[in-house]
Amino acid sequence: xxxxxxxxxxxxxxxxxxxxxxxxxxxxxxxxxxxxxxxxxxxxxxxxxxxxxxxxxxxxxxxxxxxxxxxxxxxxxxxxxxxxxxxxxxxxxxxxxxxxxxxxxxxxxxxxxxxxxxxxxxxxxxxxxxxxxxxxxxxxxxxxxxxxxxxxxxxxxxxxxxxxxxxxxxxxxxxxxxxxxxxxxxxxxxxxxx
Amino acid sequence: xxxxxxxxxxxxxxxxxxxxxxxxxxxxxxxxxxxxxxxxxxxxxxxxxxxxxxxxxxxxxxxxxxxxxxxxxxxxxxxxxxxxxxxxxxxxxxxxxxxxxxxxxxxxxxxxxxxxxxxxxxxxxxxxxxxxxxxxxxxxxxxxxxxxxxxxxxxxxxxxxxxxxxxxxxxxxxxxxxxxxxxxxxxxxxxxxxxxxxxxxxxxxxxxxxxxxxxxxxxxxxxxxxxxxxxxxxxxxxxxxxxxxxxxxxxxxxxxxxxxxxxxxxxxxxxxxxxxxxxxxxxxxxxxxxxxxxxxxxxxxxxxxxxxxxxxxxxxxxxxxxxxxxxxxxxxxxxxxxxxxxxxxxxxxxxxxxxxxxxxxxxxxxxx
Ligand code: SF4
Ligand code: SF4
Numbered sequence: 298x299x300x301x302x303x304x305x306x307x308x309x310x311x312x313x314x315x316x317x318x319x320x321x322x323x324x325x326x327x328x329x330x331x332x333x334x335x336x337x338x339x340x341x342x343x344x345x346x347x348x349x350x351x352x353x354x355x356x357x358x359x360x361x362x363x364x365x366x367x368x369x370x371x372x373x374x375x376x377x378x379x380x381x382x383x384x385x386x387x388x389x390x391x392x393x394x395x396x397x398x399x400x401x402x403x404x405x406x407x408x409x410x411x412x413x414x415x416x417x418x419x420x421x422x423x424x425x426x427x428x429x430x431x432x433x434x435x436x437x438x439x440x441x442x443x444x445x446x447x448x449x450x451x452x453x454x455x456x457x458x459x460x461x462x463x464x465x466x467x468x469x470x471x472x473x474x475x476x477x478x479x480x481x482x483x484x485x486x487x488x489x490x491x
Numbered sequence: 492x493x494x495x496x497x498x499x500x501x502x503x504x505x506x507x508x509x510x511x512x513x514x515x516x517x518x519x520x521x522x523x524x525x526x527x528x529x530x531x532x533x534x535x536x537x538x539x540x541x542x543x544x545x546x547x548x549x550x551x552x553x554x555x556x557x558x559x560x561x562x563x564x565x566x567x568x569x570x571x572x573x574x575x576x577x578x579x580x581x582x583x584x585x586x587x588x589x590x591x592x593x594x595x596x597x598x599x600x601x602x603x604x605x606x607x608x609x610x611x612x613x614x615x616x617x618x619x620x621x622x623x624x625x626x627x628x629x630x631x632x633x634x635x636x637x638x639x640x641x642x643x644x645x646x647x648x649x650x651x652x653x654x655x656x657x658x659x660x661x662x663x664x665x666x667x668x669x670x671x672x673x674x675x676x677x678x679x680x681x682x683x684x685x686x687x688x689x690x691x692x693x694x695x696x697x698x699x700x701x702x703x704x705x706x707x708x709x710x711x712x713x714x715x716x717x718x719x720x721x722x723x724x725x726x727x728x729x730x731x732x733x734x735x736x737x738x739x740x741x742x743x744x745x746x747x748x749x750x751x752x753x754x755x756x757x758x759x760x761x762x763x764x765x766x767x768x769x770x771x772x773x774x775x776x777x778x779x780x781x782x783x784x785x786x787x788x789x790x791x792x793x794x795x796x797x798x799x800x801x802x803x804x805x806x807x808x809x810x811x812x813x814x815x816x817x818x819x820x821x822x823x824x825x826x827x828x829x830x831x832x833x834x835x836x837x838x839x840x841x842x843x844x845x846x847x848x849x850x851x852x853x854x855x856x857x858x859x
Contacts, residue, residue, distance in 0.1 A: 308687035318681045319619050328626060340633075342655070344640035371552035402555035402646045407654070416640065 344401045345420040347374075347394045348441030349434065350413055352448075358438060359413035359448075362389040366405035366414050374398035375405060394437060396422070396430040410449070417444040500528055507536050511614045511844045514854025516828070518843070525839045530832040537858035545818040550576050550650055550785050553815065558644035560820055561856040563606055566592075566599035566635075567798045569648035571820070574729060574794040575805040576650045579787035585776035588652030589731045594665070594768045595635070595647060596796075597761040601672075602631040603799035604754045604761075607851045608679055611751060614848040615692045620682055627675050630668045637661060650785060652778030662769055669762050669769075676758060684752065693747040697834045697846035700745060707830040711801025711823045713850050716753045717745030723797040730796075734771070735764045747849035754851070786813050800824055800851050822856030 330337050339345070350359050367375045374397075378390040405414050419440065424430050432440070500521050507515040515536035521529035541560055545553045557572045558565040570592055577584065584592075609624035632642045638657050639647040647654050683689045704714045714721060722739045724732040740756035742749030789811040795804035801823020808817040827850045835843045 304687075307685070311685040311687060315619075315682045315686055318678055328629075340637040340640070341658070342638070342640040343636060369551065371548055371555050400555055400644070401641065402558075402644070403640060403654075404551065404555070404646070 339418050339420065341418075343418045343420070344403045344416040345418050346396075346416070346422055346440060347399060347401075347405065347432075347437070348415055348417045348419075348444050349392060349437040350415055350441045350444065350446050351438055358389065358434075359411050360389050360392065361411055361413070362387045363410070365408040365410070369404045369408035370399075371402060371404060372398045372400050374400075389434070392434040392437060394432050396432065397427065412446055412449050415441065415444060415446055417441065419444075498523065505840075505843075507533075511847060512854070513610070513848070513852060514858075516852075516854050516857075518831075520840070520843075522840065525841075527835050527838055527840060527843060530835050530843070532828050532831065534828070534854070534857050537854050539855075539859065541859045542818050542820060545815055547814065549813045550787075550815065553818065554649065555644065555646045557820075558646055559855065560859060561798070561800070561803070561822055561824075561853060562643055563603040563853060564599045564799050565643065565645045566595045566647060567796055567803055568820075569645065570596055570730075571794060571796045571798070571803045571805045572807075572818075573648050573650050574796065575792050575807040576785075576787060578792040578794055579790060579807055579809050580650070580781070580785065581788070582651045582779050582781060584652050584730075584779055586731075586773050587656075587775045588777045588779070590768050590772050591653045591657065591777060592648055592730060593732070593735075594765055594772075595638070595645075595653070597764045597768070598631050598634060598665075600761045600799045601758050601765075602628050604758045605631075607754055607799075608751070608758075611845075611848040611851075612683060612689070614844050615689070617683070617686075617689070620679055623675070623678060623682075627668075627672065630664075634661060634665055634668070637664075649778060649781075651781040652776070654778075656777050662772075665765065665769060669766050672762050673759070676755060680755060684755075690748065692841075692845055693751065693849065695744070695746050695748075696838065696842050697747045697849060698745050699830065699834060703830060703833065704745075707833075708826045709801070709823075709830055710826070711798065712753045712757055713750055713801065713823075713827055715739060716742035716749040718743055723795055723802060727795070729794070732764075735767050737761075737764050747845050750849045750851075784813055786811060795821075798823060800853065800856065801827070820859065822859075824850075824852045824854070824856040827852050828857055 351357065352359055362377060362379045364377055364379070367377050374395045376391075376393045376395070378392075379387050380390045381387055401416060403416050406416050417440070422430075500523050503520050503522060505518040505520055506512045507517040512518065517533040517536065519531040519533060520527055539559065541556050544556055548556065553572060554569050557568040560568045605624040605628040609621035612618075612620045635645055635647075636642050638661060639645045639655060699709065699713065699717045701717050701719050703709070704717050704719045710721070718741055720739060720741055723729065725739060737760045740753045740760065742753045787809045789809055791806070791808040793804055793806045795802050797803075802821065803823065804821040806817075806819040806821070807815050810816040831847060831850065831852070835846055838846070
């Protein structure tokens, strides 16, 4: 009999303890965000839409059509068309990213040595039509115009190729030797894009 | 009128679309009223051919796939794969890289156990812990997002180290989280551990004996709840786990109740490891120099790590090319699911739900 009373009392006590624990939250503020009305700030490194970056001085794309990102992409989302001019120099003709296939892994950004492709902080780009999710070069460039990035400072520690040193200021070309590690435009640059 | 009443076993399908099967698992149950006479798990609904896909991708490209191998602990999956690739290629990871891996791996273990601590009571009818644990998990997701940019599929650990260094605000935020976390764990315990309803639902239910653990190669917290003291972090230390001081929580009875408590206590130990790692975090390189076209030596390796659900192992065969010749991944859940029919025979359907949840079975790991 004593056992039963004891069990009953402890049961009631523990139920009340649970209620008290959840009751503590009654007076607290909600931590949820009312999504379409408010948006939270995604961090600097957030991997969202893939964009192409433009050189702010020349207005041309940083991309040199080296195809490294295309080969690095695990899902085959990137398709690059290259044409060669009469001197044999490679030019970018079209650059498509198929957002059906892209898994936002960030490997393309890592592969690129020229700060030409980046996963921006934009994450809202739904479309009514599936076709519209295949972004061509114009769309990718337009999306990347307001994305801040740091141009890699290159050829500092490469005494072997002094002729390539000025390339750090101008647009990089395909025949510049690729610098060792991908510099990645991940530096803390404050933005308001979202 | 006087027709004889008779009873007959009935076959019902639980799943594939069932909230308590944590993924898409179909359980074909033969029931006699509420009593389960037989249970046959049918798997394969979530098959994505990850192993085959890895054969057609370079080592670096396999890592995003491994994220999807088991999406509650993507970090550990990346880690297991990279460990195997490093073994093949004889790569030494810099010290800071190892520390960052441990920090991320343990935070991910906490995040995964938080899902467990939230979802298991929900399967038993208690919704509140779910809301609380996801609030804490959100903090870990924030830490991951500021480091690698994603909340679920991190793609952070690389062959030879990690992808990016942690941002400066990571360490204070992580310490802040660890500071409040102990109190939160006590909250979960207050809600459940002594709760009479919880005890009635879980104590003495779904007992896994140590013999069954050996028979089915059950690993991880589910095995330790039965008193089998085996943790790869201690018994076969990989990375730098031998530098940290932590305990292995053990259960005694091997019932659902113990499995829950073991995981709750494991979160405490993981938090301890993260705190130690943050204190000792050295400066330096985060990633060893690995050539862009990484071609490991021909050969085969098996490397295993302690994932939050048990032993996670990756078996890699290389023919010296840039792509794995064969990749095979082992997740703990497969063995756990095999043991479920053994345990649930003779119990009620409601117990099956509690047991299934308490084993922390997750389907992507089984179907791959
Ligand atoms: S890796 Fe960079 S430079 Fe090369 S093709 Fe891709 S975006 Fe252009
Ligand atoms: S983010 Fe990954 S999947 Fe998407 S385009 Fe870049 S490399 Fe391909």
